[in-house]
Structure formats: structure tokens, C-alpha cells
Amino acid sequence: MKIGLVGFPGCGKSTVFGALTGRRVETGYASRSSSAHLAVVKVPDPRVDALAELYSPKKITYAEIEFRDLPGGHDAELDRTSLNAMREVDALCQVLRGFESEAGDAPDALREIIDLEAETLLADLQVAEARVERLRKDRSNPRELALLERIQEALEAETPLRSMELGEEEQRLVAGYAFLTRKPLLLVLNVPEDDAALEIAEPIRVAAKERGLGLVSLSGPVEMDIAELPVAEQPEFLESLGLKEPASGRFVRAAFALIDLISMLTAGPDECRAWPIRRGTFAPKAAGRIHSDIERGFIRVEVTAFEDLIELGSEARCRDAGKLRVEGKEYEVCDGDVVHFRFNV
Ligand SMILES: Nc1nc2c(ncn2[C@@H]2O[C@H](COP(=O)(O)OP(=O)(O)OP(=O)(O)O)[C@@H](O)[C@H]2O)c(=O)[nH]1
Ligand SMILES: [Mg+2]
Known part of the structure; x- marks a missing residue:
């Protein structure tokens, strides 16, 4: 941008x-x-x-x-x-x-x-x-x-x-x-x-x-x-x-x-990062911001809202509490989504 x-x-x-x-x-x-x-x-x-x-x-x-x-x-x-x-x-x-x-x-x-x-x-x-x-x-x-x-x-x-x-x-x-x-x-x-x-x-x-x-x-x-x-x-x-x-x-x-950008977030022991994407971007295209391979081989995305993750303190707890969603190709990534992409190339 x-x-x-x-x-x-x-x-x-x-x-x-x-x-x-x-x-x-x-x-x-x-x-x-x-x-x-x-x-x-x-x-x-x-x-x-x-x-x-x-x-x-x-x-x-x-x-x-x-x-x-x-x-x-x-x-x-x-x-x-x-x-x-x-x-x-x-x-x-x-x-x-x-x-x-x-x-x-x-x-x-x-x-x-x-x-x-x-x-x-x-x-x-x-x-x-x-x-x-x-x-x-x-x-x-x-x-x-x-x-x-x-x-x-x-x-x-x-x-x-x-x-x-x-x-x-x-x-x-x-x-x-x-x-x-x-x-x-x-x-x-x-x-x-x-x-x-x-x-x-x-x-x-x-x-x-x-x-x-x-x-x-x-x-x-x-x-x-x-x-x-x-x-x-x-x-x-x-x-x-x-x-x-x-x-x-x-x-x-x-x-x-x-420029109507929102932040998609990734978090883990290696890197915590904000990725600027356009509002209304579908999951595969958003994945392509990270790597074209992930877009090409997109299977699904696991999403936790930033607020839930901070409140519950870990992804495992979010999963137990039903706060971790699995979304597909038609999902529009939202501002503050903490994402994990699953892909296969
Ligand atoms: N007094 C005053 N002078 C300023 C201010 N901002 C910029 N200047 C001066 O105005 C002149 C032009 O500033 P620049 O930032 O070079 O302007 P520019 O738009 O980049 O100019 P071009 O690239 O030539 O179009 C410089 O001498 C600056 O020091 C300000 O807020 N107050
Ligand atoms: Mg100038």
C-alpha cells in the first residue's frame, strides 16, 4: 500500500x-x-x-x-x-x-x-x-x-x-x-x-x-x-x-x-505480526499476503478473535471454550482476527 x-x-x-x-x-x-x-x-x-x-x-x-x-x-x-x-x-x-x-x-x-x-x-x-x-x-x-x-x-x-x-x-x-x-x-x-x-x-x-x-x-x-x-x-x-x-x-x-485497511494478526513463539489487508478480503487471498503457497494450497483457516485470545490466555483455552472457529474459502477476514492457515501444496 x-x-x-x-x-x-x-x-x-x-x-x-x-x-x-x-x-x-x-x-x-x-x-x-x-x-x-x-x-x-x-x-x-x-x-x-x-x-x-x-x-x-x-x-x-x-x-x-x-x-x-x-x-x-x-x-x-x-x-x-x-x-x-x-x-x-x-x-x-x-x-x-x-x-x-x-x-x-x-x-x-x-x-x-x-x-x-x-x-x-x-x-x-x-x-x-x-x-x-x-x-x-x-x-x-x-x-x-x-x-x-x-x-x-x-x-x-x-x-x-x-x-x-x-x-x-x-x-x-x-x-x-x-x-x-x-x-x-x-x-x-x-x-x-x-x-x-x-x-x-x-x-x-x-x-x-x-x-x-x-x-x-x-x-x-x-x-x-x-x-x-x-x-x-x-x-x-x-x-x-x-x-x-x-x-x-x-x-x-x-x-x-x-485506504480501508484492517489488520489480520498471526501469533506464535516465532513471530507476532500484523498483516494489513483490505476490508472484505476472503481467507485464501488474505493467506496469500503471507505466502503464495498458502493461498494456492488453502484448505481452511482457524480463527480466534484477538479479544478472546487475550481474555482466555491461550489458543487451547479458546478451543475448549468454543471460541476457535474453523472457516473456509468464503470467509471474509475481520480486523483483529488471529489466524492459522491450513494448507497443502
Ligand atoms: N515557517 C515554516 N517553514 C516551513 C514549514 N514547513 C516547511 N517549511 C519550509 O518551506 C520550504 C519548503 O518546504 P519543503 O518541505 O521542501 O516543501 P515541498 O513541498 O517538499 O517542496 P517541493 O518539493 O519543492 O515542492 C522549506 O524551506 C521548509 O523549511 C513550516 O511549517 N513553517
Ligand atoms: Mg519536496
Whole structure:
């Protein structure tokens, strides 16, 4: 799962990226280069910690999301490189400049929300128009044509595609086009240090709400400082700023929810681990996250809910209490399921 940090030049993408990843990847601010920086970020998960306490495993592994710091383009516009880079990620986080720019421009986050929306609508419209024209000509796929005409209409009416209800087959059809306004979007307001604990201004909150978008705020440079402090010294520093936890925690959780991921858990003396899977994934496909052999040779899965396992203290006790279920191919794995796959290859 890849999440791209996007936004207009100089809005603070690289700074937010640094805040998110601390010094694990970047030392100091990423320079203003045209290439994308990558970082894999762990998703904090108390359930994995609880399982680890139960099993004392050799290894503990958290779910991870990959963040990409995408190039901002030139001048005030997003160029083709930036737009294409956006197509390759699963979800977008738009960084909004909440501080005065290097050139002395006052922040205008609302304008940035509207402008990015306009540019992505236009980019999608170009894709839809080209495809509609093609499909009209070769008459090969009337269903896809009908769908793309609807999509074109929505885009012309300036409706982002993420607010369009699509059936399962339609979703499959559009997936290949990588429409930008179809990608889940989270807004991240990058504010000055003094505003780190303040409520976000109302017009921005309203704009996010109207569009059904998530909104978080953080102060990039401050969070960067926090990420660089020894863990033991972080709480005191956070408190002095009126904050409860570092941005990485809040932000990563919001991003995880954004892409509709849930955690499947595995536990044992070797490893306790969270596996990110999409909500609604069937057991064999979920097994494939662990290894393709397990998907191929899937027989069944034994499932205990995390809460039951912690409450009863062992899988044997869960079995005795009837809390260990055996499920088949049609089972949709739920958030917090502790699973054992049985397979045969
Ligand atoms: N005052 C202030 N300056 C900031 C803040 N965040 C970033 N900056 C500065 O703004 C400038 C641009 O920040 P970057 O993080 O490089 O922005 P960017 O979006 O990655 O820029 P491009 O990659 O060129 O599009 C840098 O000089 C940062 O130090 C902030 O919260 N407050
Ligand atoms: Mg940058």
C-alpha cells in the first residue's frame, strides 16, 4: 500500500515526510529534488504488543505503509511528472501550506484544496475523453463505454470520482485507469509551531467535510524535532507544546484508515505480526499476503478473535471454550482476527 504526499511546490511535503519518518530514513529536510523519496512507516498497534506479551516471540512485526514524497512540480502548477507520480500510489495525502512561504506569500490552504481538485479533475477528464472517443470508434465494449460516459459527465460537472457510487464490476473496470479523483484523499495542514495545538480554521474544516475528506494538522518542523529526540524525552516536549502524541502516530493511523485497511494478526513463539489487508478480503487471498503457497494450497483457516485470545490466555483455552472457529474459502477476514492457515501444496 503506497501513499503519496502531494501538494503545490513548497507546501512542505518533504518536511512532513521527514516528520513522519524521523531520522530512520532522512537526516534533516529532504532537498528540493525532482525525484520521489520513499519511506516505509510502521503502524503502531497495541494488539501486536499484547500478543507479544503472551507469546514472547523471537520477532515482532507491525503493519507497514509506504509513503512517497512526490515532486511538487514547477512554479505554481503541478506538471505532468507530478500527476503521473500520483497515478502510481493507492491513496493521496495533500499537504497544505499553513505558513508564510519563502517568497512571503500568506498561506491559503482553501485555495490549494480547490486548485488541486481542479487540476486532478482536468487530468481525469482528459483520460476519460480519450477513452470514450476510442470506445465509440471501435464499439468493442458498450458497457465500458456507458460507464466512461457517466464518468465523463461527472467530471464535467466537477464531481470527484471518489464520490461516485460504483458497482463491483464497474470498480474493476475503472481500476485500470488510475483516476486521480477516485483515489482516497487525506488533507494534512502543515502549520507553524505556535499553531500546532490549535483547532483548524473553520473554512478549511468545512471544505474537508463537504468533500467527505479526512483532515489532520501538524507542524512539520516541530514534529521533525520530536522524531529526533530520544523516546524517553518525547512526552515532556510534546506536553510543552500542548500535544498528546507525535504526528507520526495520528497521521499514520488516519492514513491506514484512509485506504480501508484492517489488520489480520498471526501469533506464535516465532513471530507476532500484523498483516494489513483490505476490508472484505476472503481467507485464501488474505493467506496469500503471507505466502503464495498458502493461498494456492488453502484448505481452511482457524480463527480466534484477538479479544478472546487475550481474555482466555491461550489458543487451547479458546478451543475448549468454543471460541476457535474453523472457516473456509468464503470467509471474509475481520480486523483483529488471529489466524492459522491450513494448507497443502
Ligand atoms: N515557517 C515554516 N517553514 C516551513 C514549514 N514547513 C516547511 N517549511 C519550509 O518551506 C520550504 C519548503 O518546504 P519543503 O518541505 O521542501 O516543501 P515541498 O513541498 O517538499 O517542496 P517541493 O518539493 O519543492 O515542492 C522549506 O524551506 C521548509 O523549511 C513550516 O511549517 N513553517
Ligand atoms: Mg519536496
